[in-house]
Amino acid sequence: MQSSLLYSGTNWDFSILRRSYDAIERIALDELELEVYPNRIEIITSEQMLDVYTAHGMPLTYRHWSYGKRFLQHEASYRQGFSSLAYEVVINSNPCISYLMEENTATMQALVIAHAAFGHNHFFRNNHLFRQWTDASAVLDYLEFARSYIAACEDRHGTSAVERVLDAAHALSSSGVHRHDGARPLNLKADQKRERERREHDERMFNDLWRTVPGTRPSLDTDHIGERRRLLGLPEENLLYFIEKASPRLQPWEREVIRIVRLISQYFYPQPQVKLMNEGCATWVHQRIMTRLHETGQIDDAAFLEVLHATTNVITQPGFDHPAGSGGFNPYALGYAMMSDIERVCVNPTEEDRNWFPDIAGNGDPTGTLRHAWANFRDESFVLQYLSPAVMRRFRMFRLLDDTTAPTLLVDAIHDDAGYREIRRSLSRAYDPAESDPDIQVVDVDLAGDRRLMLQHRTRLGRLLAERDAQATLAHAAALWGYEVKLEEIDSATEVVLATHTARAPAHR
Amino acid sequence: MDIIDRRPNPHGKNLENRQRVLARARAALKQAARAAIDKGTLREVGHDQAVVIPADSLHEPSFHKVFTSGKREFVLSGNREFSVGDKIPRPPGGKAGGGDGSGAGQDGGEGEDAFRFVLTRDEFLDLFFEDLELPDLTKNQILATETVVPVRTGISADGAPSQIDMARTMRLSMARRIGLRRPKSAEVLALEAEITALEESGDQPERLAELRAELALIQRRLARVPWIDPVDLRYRRYAASPKPSARAAVFCLMDVSGSMSEHMKDLAKRFFLLLHVFLERRYKRVELVFIRHTETAEEVDEQTFFTDPRTGGTVVSTALAELVRIQRERYPQDSWNIYAAQASDGDNYSTDTQHAVSILEKDILPVVQHFAYIEVAASGAVIHGETDLWRGYKLLSERAPRLAMRRVADRRDIFPVFRDLFGRKMAAG
Numbered sequence: 004m005q006s007s008l009l010y011s012g013t014n015w016d017f018s019i020l021r022r023s024y025d026a027i028e029r030i031a032l033d034e035l036e037l038e039v040y041p042n043r044i045e046i047i048t049s050e051q052m053l054d055v056y057t058a059h060g061m062p063l064t065y066r067h068w069s070y071g072k073r074f075l076q077h078e079a080s081y082r083q084g085f086s087s088l089a090y091e092v093v094i095n096s097n098p099c100i101s102y103l104m105e106e107n108t109a110t111m112q113a114l115v116i117a118h119a120a121f122g123h124n125h126f127f128r129n130n131h132l133f134r135q136w137t138d139a140s141a142v143l144d145y146l147e148f149a150r151s152y153i154a155a156c157e158d159r160h161g162t163s164a165v166e167r168v169l170d171a172a173h174a175l176s177s178s179g180v181h182r183h184d185g186a187r188p189l190n191l192k193a194d195q196k197r198e199r200e201r202r203e204h205d206e207r208m209f210n211d212l213w214r215t216v217p218g219t220r221p222s223l224d225t226d227h228i229g230e231r232r233r234l235l236g237l238p239e240e241n242l243l244y245f246i247e248k249a250s251p252r253l254q255p256w257e258r259e260v261i262r263i264v265r266l267i268s269q270y271f272y273p274q275p276q277v278k279l280m281n282e283g284c285a286t287w288v289h290q291r292i293m294t295r296l297h298e299t300g301q302i303d304d305a306a307f308l309e310v311l312h313a314t315t316n317v318i319t320q321p322g323f324d325h326p327a328g329s330g331g332f333n334p335y336a337l338g339y340a341m342m343s344d345i346e347r348v349c350v351n352p353t354e355e356d357r358n359w360f361p362d363i364a365g366n367g368d369p370t371g372t373l374r375h376a377w378a379n380f381r382d383e384s385f386v387l388q389y390l391s392p393a394v395m396r397r398f399r400m401f402r403l404l405d406d407t408t409a410p411t412l413l414v415d416a417i418h419d420d421a422g423y424r425e426i427r428r429s430l431s432r433a434y435d436p437a438e439s440d441p442d443i444q445v446v447d448v449d450l451a452g453d454r455r456l457m458l459q460h461r462t463r464l465g466r467l468l469a470e471r472d473a474q475a476t477l478a479h480a481a482a483l484w485g486y487e488v489k490l491e492e493i494d495s496a497t498e499v500v501l502a503t504h505t506a507r508a509p510a511h512r
Numbered sequence: 513m514d515i516i517d518r519r520p521n522p523h524g525k526n527l528e529n530r531q532r533v534l535a536r537a538r539a540a541l542k543q544a545a546r547a548a549i550d551k552g553t554l555r556e557v558g559h560d561q562a563v564v565i566p567a568d569s570l571h572e573p574s575f576h577k578v579f580t581s582g583k584r585e586f587v588l589s590g591n592r593e594f595s596v597g598d599k600i601p602r603p604p605g606g607k608a609g610g611g612d613g614s615g616a617g618q619d620g621g622e623g624e625d626a627f628r629f630v631l632t633r634d635e636f637l638d639l640f641f642e643d644l645e646l647p648d649l650t651k652n653q654i655l656a657t658e659t660v661v662p663v664r665t666g667i668s669a670d671g672a673p674s675q676i677d678m679a680r681t682m683r684l685s686m687a688r689r690i691g692l693r694r695p696k697s698a699e700v701l702a703l704e705a706e707i708t709a710l711e712e713s714g715d716q717p718e719r720l721a722e723l724r725a726e727l728a729l730i731q732r733r734l735a736r737v738p739w740i741d742p743v744d745l746r747y748r749r750y751a752a753s754p755k756p757s758a759r760a761a762v763f764c765l766m767d768v769s770g771s772m773s774e775h776m777k778d779l780a781k782r783f784f785l786l787l788h789v790f791l792e793r794r795y796k797r798v799e800l801v802f803i804r805h806t807e808t809a810e811e812v813d814e815q816t817f818f819t820d821p822r823t824g825g826t827v828v829s830t831a832l833a834e835l836v837r838i839q840r841e842r843y844p845q846d847s848w849n850i851y852a853a854q855a856s857d858g859d860n861y862s863t864d865t866q867h868a869v870s871i872l873e874k875d876i877l878p879v880v881q882h883f884a885y886i887e888v889a890a891s892g893a894v895i896h897g898e899t900d901l902w903r904g905y906k907l908l909s910e911r912a913p914r915l916a917m918r919r920v921a922d923r924r925d926i927f928p929v930f931r932d933l934f935g936r937k938m939a940a941g
Contacts (some may be wrong), residue, residue, distance in 0.1 A: 020515055028513070042513045051518060054525045068536050071529030072570050076627070098514075105519060120513075166532075174573050322590020332589060401591040403600070407581045411599040417591055430587040441577050460575075465582030468575055475573035 009301050015109035020044070023113040027121065030295045035288065035370050037125040040099040040139060044120060047102050053077050055092050055102055059271065062094055063146050065153035065263070067169050090313075093119035095127040095274075097139040110306040114313060117292040122285030129378040130280070132273035142270060149263040156256050168257050171479035172243060172264035178443050179243030179265040180272045182436075231450060238444045241265070242458070242480065245445045251454065252485025252508075261483065276436055279382040283338020287346075287373070290314055290339070314339075320398060332430075337398070341385070344394050345373055359391055382434035390427045392418070400426050407465070441468060443490070454486040461495040467502055468492065477506040484508065533570065534635060537627075540565040545631070545639045563636075567627045637793060662750040671747025685744040694737040695730045703727050759797035760849040760881075762788060763839070765831045767856040769806045770823040776888040780855030781818050782926045783886050787853055790934065795849065801838055805831035807861075811838060828860045828901060829868040836875045845879045852876065853884040858899025865904040872905070877912050884933055885917040 009026055010019045024044070031037045047055070057074040058064040090107055094100040101119040103112055127133050157165045172179070232238070239245040243265040247258045274281075290310075297307040320336035321327045345363070348356045349372050352364035363372050376385060395418045402416040402425060416422035416429075432438055447457040458480075460468060473490065481488040485508050492502040534541060544563035594600070631639075667677060703723060710720045764784045766777070791798045802817035803809055806824030809831040835852060843850060860868065877883060885905055898906070902917070909915040918929045 017515060017517075021513075024513055024515075043516065044513065045516045045518045047518045050523060051521065051525070057526055057529070066528050066532070068529060068532035068570075069572055071526060071531070071533035072572075072627075074526040074530060075533060102518075162532075170572075175575075177574050177576075320589055322592075323588035324590065332587075398589040399591040400587055400589055401594055402585055402587050404583065404585050406583045411601055414594045414596060414598040414600065415585070417594060417596055419596075422596065426587050429585050433586060439577065441575050443575055462577065463582070465580050466577050467580065469578045472573040473575055475571070476575050479573070 007301070008303055009113070009296070010109045010306075011303060013108040013110070015107075015112050019109055020112060020116075023109070024116055024120070026296060026301050027113065027117050027292050030292050031117070031121040031125075031288070034295065035121075035291065036374070037121055037288070038128055039121060039124040040097040040128050042120045042124065043098040043100045044116065045100060045102050046105055048105055049081075052092070052102065052104055053081065061146055061267075062096075062100060062143065063150055065150045065169075066157075067166070067173075069173060091115040091119045093123045093127075094142075095123075095133060095137060095139055096142050099124040099127065099139070108309065110302065110309045111313065113296070113302070113306075114289050114293055114310055118285045118289035121292065122288035123281060125288070126277070126281050126284045126377055129374070130273075130277055130381075131379055132277055132381055136273045137270050145266065149267065152263065153260060156260060160256065165260065167482065168260045169264065171483045172261045174476045174479040175242050175246075175483075176264055176268040177440065179241060180269045181241050181244070182272075183240075232447060235448060237448075238446045238459075240442070240444045242443065242445060243268075246480070246483045249448070250484050253483065257483075273381075276381045276383070276434075279332075279334040279338045279341075279434065280377060280380065280385050281338075282334045283340075283342045284373075284377050286314065286317060286335050286339040287342035322399075332398075337394075340394050340397060341389055341391075342373060344391050345369065345376065345389055347393075348391065353393075355392060360389075383431050383436075386434055387427065387431035390430065392423045395423055395426055400430070402426050402429050442495075456480070456484045456486065456488045458488065458490040460490060460492040462492055462501070463494055463496065464501060468504075470504075473504050474506065477504050481506040481508045534631075534639075537565055537569045538639070540569040541631075542639050545636055563631060565627050570627055637789065660752045660754050663753040665749050665751040667746050668749040669746065671749065675747045675750070677746045677748050680746040681740070681744050684746065685740045688741060688744060689737065689739070692737045693733070694739075695734055700727070700730060700734070703730065758795045758849065759799070759847075760791050760795040760851060761799045761801060761839070761843040762791055763801045763803060763835050763850070763852040764817070765803045765805070765835060765852065765854040765856075766817065767806075767826055767828070767831075767859070768804045768820075768822045769826040769859065771826070771857050771859050772888075776855075776857055777818065779888045779920050779923065779926060780886065782923065783855060783884075783920070783930065784853060786926065786930050787851070787884070790930075791851065799843075801835075803831050803834050803838070805834070809834040826856075826859045826861065827864050828856065829864050829871055832868055832871040832876060836871065839879060850880045851882050851884075852880050853886065855886045855888055856901060857889070858887045858901045860899075860901045862900055865900050868901070869904045869908050872915070873908055873912065877914050880914060883915045885915065886929070887917070887919045889919065889921040 009022050024042075031039070053074060055062070056077050057070045064070060090104055090111055092102045094102075099120065101116070101124075103115055107115060127139060133139070153165060153169075235249060236245075243261055246253075247261045247265065250258075253261075293302070293307065293310040296302045297304075297310075302310075318333070318336040318339045320333050346369040348360050348364050349366050349369040352360075357364045366372065376389060380388060398418075400418050401414055402422070404413040404415045406413070416425040418426065442461045444459050444461070445456065446459045449455040449457070458477075462468075468490075477488055477490055487505060487507050490504045491500050492504075493499070494501055541563065544565045667680060703726065707720065707723050707727060710716055710723065764787075766772075766780050766784075768777070788798065788800060800814065802812050802814055804812055804817055804822070805827065806822055807827040807830065811834065812820070831854070839845075839850060872883070887899065887902055902919075905915065905917055909917055916933050918932060920926055920929050
């Protein structure tokens with residue numbers, strides 16, 4: 004066991020970074036048995052960190068005003084001291100890129116390496132959502148392609164024409180992901196070629212279809228609608244996909260631009276679903292590694308106190324009525340608490356834990372149990388499976404029922420025997436994207452008439468789309484589709500139409 | 513594991529995106545920039561000042577659900593005193609943030625109602641002075657030759673090492689190497705390999721000797737013909753060339769007699785500042801001359817000009833005479849672009865007006881690019897009858913296009929009047 008200090012004081016240099024990395028790597032791989040992509044660590048300045056923020060943590064992006072907007076927002080709040088910058092940003096790619104700020108102290112650099120380069124990295128590599136939906140080895144190439152392709156389009160067709168398409172595609176990007184097609188790993192590179200071939204094929208098919216429309220219709224039988232919907236692959240929940248394939252008015256380059264937005268949106272699709280676990284995993288890993296470094300005498304007490312200070316800051320959970328709190332749960336706090344709790348249950352279970360978690364309580368293998376959880380769950384199922392009464396008590400959780408017909412909010416469950424399961428189920432639901440993302444599908448195209456695109460939002464009363472935004476977004480959809488677009492909001496239980504929005508395509512494109 | 517130091521990478525990766533935002537929000541920003549001017553002084557405002565625009569102009573819409581009625585439940589932390597069945601009054605303004613739990617990426621969509629920008633001084637002034645042009649640019653060609661800049665003047669055979677023209681040097685070097693048949697290193701390696709092979713195998717001794725002789729010859733030649741010879745070197749040549757740079761002198765004339773109130777002086781000050789900043793963007797060098805007058809005129813510094821109170825009567829011609837004197841002394845017409853702006857409440861000794869108008873016509877208007885007369889009035893004053901000075905100038909302005917005159921009564925009029933004076937149409941006319 005190595006006993007000499009890796010560094011002392013706060014200053015770092017590249018040899019300290021390398022020594023720290025090697026020591027951390029030994030613990031991560033040998034003791035925690037993490038499995039990571041090769042690491043690349045990049046040192047950046049605060050301005051560059053703002054750049055990274057701007058692009059949602061992508062190392063490079065195409066040019067668009069919305070990134071400039073984000074940059075200005077972050078810059079303004081950073082300059083005024085409203086917010087400090089993250090210590091690191093990590094990219095789900097192979098090699099896994101971690102950005103470290105130059106202002107960090109030596110201890111913070113070590114902590115951040117443990118957090119990002121091992122914690123997040125392990126999670127990216129092993130969690131089933133990332134494995135299904137993203138291809139880490141292709142993403143950097145694809146982003147590079149996207150940037151140069153869009154730049155080429157701007158040169159050829161003009162910035163404003165490209166911007167129109169991008170604006171519209173961005174507005175629809177949250178409805179531009181495949182949500183239920185997870186069996187196929189998203190291999191962006193191979194996908195690109197195959198999709199292009201398929202698109203050419205589809206375009207040919209589609210032209211034929213349009214040409215037959217105004218003339219005599221050979222069959223007016225009842226199955227006509229079904230047949231048409233089958234040909235168009237309807238219903239389709241991925242709006243951008245459908246528009247890209249089937250819009251009668253788009254130029255080929257416009258389809259490609261939509262496709263770029265769609266694929267990037269798909270790449271980010273898993274991230275919000277596992278934020279709690281991802282941060283919890285990274286925080287638990289860094290805390291564990293830094294503790295081990297201290298135990299083995301590789302960092303001194305001063306450094307370890309700094310670690311404790313930093314971790315404590317990160318895992319603060321303000322109460323619901325605290326002015327600093329947003330009311331929700333801090334993913335770092337809850338994630339870290341749950342990971343630590345699983346560790347406790349595995350090693351040192353109480354009677355209650357044995358009842359709640361008979362399969363893992365006292366199994367003596369906390370790291371193996373955690374690795375299993377990190378690989379096979381997402382936030383929603385993770386909370387449902389592992390949120391223990393101990394954690395609920397520690398966070399003093401309670402549930403409120405908000406019934407708009409009642410004048411007050413009702414506390415209908417607290418952290419007691421009667422409430423544990425209720426609270427756990429509700430909290431799990433809050434992490435389910437199906438709860439918050441609107442379910443919008445393309446249901447039909449009026450081929451025989453005015454080529455109107457029909458969308459449907461299946462929801463229930465009191466949960467309609469925000470009116471003004473829905474209208475603006477629909478206008479973007481109409482611009483891409485080229486003809487009128489109609490969106491009906493339907494009660495999924497009774498099939499009653501609750502609201503209707505329509506948008507016409509702009510007259511001149 | 514690799515560690516890469518990205519800090520030396522080029523900065524300003526987002527400059528282009530930033531400019532696109534500004535272009536997109538241009539109309540809103542222009543409004544905001546002008547509103548900002550009303551609050552502070554121009555010089556201060558220009559420096560990294562934040563402007564606030566409505567978020568509408570940069571809104572990115574998306575489909576998202578909002579909860580309006582029915583039932584929902586959410587889990588919160590930090591329970592201190594609640595037990596099951598307790599009823600809590602609704603917090604004012606809805607349950608912010610807690611609504612859909614923290615799991616979903618919440619879209620702040622309609623929540624933000626304002627957007628803060630920090631503009632650089634240049635961006636700010638660009639917006640501010642958009643569409644404004646200098647009147648009478650004819651004299652812009654009159655330039656002072658004071659700066660000297662290096663200009664490329666071809667290639668030379670000697671110079672400083674930092675000025676080596678690599679491409680040209682290597683081209684010459686290659687031509688020389690080919691011309692003198694300098695052996696290539698590949699040939700040498702091949703020869704050496706062949707010799708080694710023969711040495712090891714031991715056959716063909718006469719061929720070996722031949723090869724060795726050849727190698728020796730090649731190596732001698734290699735030593736004689738250098739890779740780069742001093743005769744190959746070429747340098748970029750620069751010659752110092754005088755570069756004309758346009759410059760302007762601005763005369764600010766203000767009546768500081770007792771009849772001018774603080775408010776009036778403030779109006780005048782704003783106008784002068786606008787003029788100064790505007791001209792600063794067009795000319796490399798702008799010199800300001802401040803002349804104040806009561807019944808006598810004197811040149812003063814900026815501080816005194818705007819702050820030092822004076823009282824007394826008003827003789828406008830003294831200021832004009834002072835302007836003429838200073839201009840002849842320090843700013844010869846053939847090397848300066850001269851602008852003048854005069855602010856006054858219009859009072860003058862009636863006998864003096866004729867004199868002032870004649871100085872203006874004979875001595876000033878022929879030498880200046882533009883002469884702006886601003887008549888300031890007390891705040892909220894109903895436009896009173898034409899003052900003595902106004903009537904005098906009015907007649908003159910009908911035959912002299914370089915004289916422009918406007919009335920200003922309120923702070924918010926300053927900018928419209930300024931635009932009016934310097935709008936593009938003036939340049940065309």
